[in-house]
Each structure stands twice: as C-alpha cells, then as structure tokens.
Amino acid sequence: MKTENYIVDKLQPIDSNQLYQFMSDNKERLKLFFPVTLEMNSSLEKTEAYISIKNKEIEEKTNFTFAIRDKKNDQIGGLIIIKKIDWDKNQGEFAYCIGSELEGKGVTSFAVKEMINFAFEELGLKTIQIISHKTNFGSVKVAENNGFVWQKTLQNEFTPTNETPLDMELYELYIEK
16 A cells, blocks of 8 residues: 555545545544544534535634545545644644554555645644544554654543543644744
C-alpha cells in the first residue's frame, strides 16, 4: 500500500452514504475516543447534517474536518480534523481516525503530514497539538512520525461516555516564523 494513493479533501454531500458506512463499520474502534462524531453519524440523516455542519465550520474557520480517501475509488478510509483553534495563539489540535483495514499502513501519518502543511501554510497556525491516550500506540506513533514532541500528561483530560476520566498525553509541533 502506498500513501500516495490517498488524498485528504473536504467532505461532500455525496459522501453521506459512504461516511455513514465508515462510521458503522468502525463503531467499536471509534466509540471510546470519537463518541460525539459517532453519535453525529448514527443515522444517514445525521450524517447528511454532519457533513453540512462540518463544511459550515470550514467556511467559518472554526474547525476543519476532512476525509482521508483512496484516490482510485474515492473510498473514505478515515477522517482528520483541526479543532480547538485559538486564533489569538495561532494554535490548533489534530484529531484523526482511520478504518481498521488501513491501520498500521502509514495512511494516518500521511494525512497528518498533509494537514501540517495546510495548518502552517494556509491557516498560519504556529502550534499544532495532538492529545492521545498512552495506550493508543498508533496515535502516539503518528505524532512521533510527524515530529510532534511529548510535552506533558494532562490529568483527567478526557472522559469517555459513561466512564471515568482518562489522563492524556500532549504532543506539540511548532513552526518558527
């Protein structure tokens, strides 16, 4: 599998069936760290609304949600998001998810690299964060593969649905301008 066979691009209304199917197929792996996204895509109607909301957020420059897709067949293999953007600090946070069939194949690292360029060059951000649980080895590897540096443990940073709060690890990448 070659990462040049993948692209990162904006979700389109025509993607609703496919995105809904992606979420359904990957429900178990997404339920812990992506419960809100999963709920927002729990029916085809909700997925249609989700895509509309996400494209409005791009227009408003509040969040940037993109599909990670196979160039050959346009299949959505994951999502990558720039969220929690603080324009005063020129800082944002990456969140990403990938389908089980693409895990460990470099596709998420490729998507993060693409979004780093977008965040720094197009948006003018100076700091990008990745917040991951220490047991999410794939996410930690993606951060490290892209030059993110561990900063600290964030106590009780994330509370999964109906569970106790989890400590999360903060990784950052800076650009000097």
